[in-house]
Amino acid sequence: QVQLVESGGGVAHVGGSLRLACTASGFTFHTHIVGWFRQVPGKGREGITSISESGGHRFHAYADSVKDRFHVSLNDARTTMYLHMTQLTYTDSGNYFCASMDQSDFNGEWPDPSSALVTWGKGTQVEVSQ
Numbered sequence: 001q002v003q004l005v006e007s008g009g010g011v012a013h014v015g016g017s018l019r020l021a022c023t024a025s026g027f028t029f030h031t032h033i034v035g036w037f038r039q040v041p042g043k044g045r046e047g048i049t050s051i052s053e054s055g056g057h058r059f060h061a062y063a064d065s066v067k068d069r070f071h072v073s074l075n076d077a078r079t080t081m082y083l084h085m086t087q088l089t090y091t092d093s094g095n096y097f098c099a100s101m102d103q104s105d106f107n108g109e110w111p112d113p114s115s116a117l118v119t120w121g122k123g124t125q126v127e128v129s130q
Helices: none
Strands: 003-007 010-013 018-025 032-039 046-054 057-062 070-074 080-085 094-102 124-129
Touching (some): 003 094, 032 080, 046 070
Antiparallel strands (some): 003 018, 018 080, 046 057
16 A cells, blocks of 8 residues: 655754655655655645655655755655754744655656645644744
8 A cells, every 4th residue: 555654743842853754655756756745734745855866866845844854855765765854943833744756757846735646644733933
């Protein structure tokens, strides 16, 4: 069964760090683009970062709100994606989801969350407090 499972969420202090993990089962990330999204109550999912590999090159993208503070990486087996979050602020609080789709289906933008082209995890909650 193809699925993604997030872990590592919890409570962190302002200025602190957390590392989230997104583990795939039933597939690997070798030919996929994978990303982290954040959602707060009443708002849609905000793209935080994405990572993909092609032709021996690795590509990253970060939202301006997390650039230079968050770092995305993959394990050697390409079954787990990590999000290392540092210098946390209150606005980093939210439910963090990971998503994956085949690179051949990706046209530069993530489709609607309801798209059958995307596999989503169930999310992990992050709360940043004083």
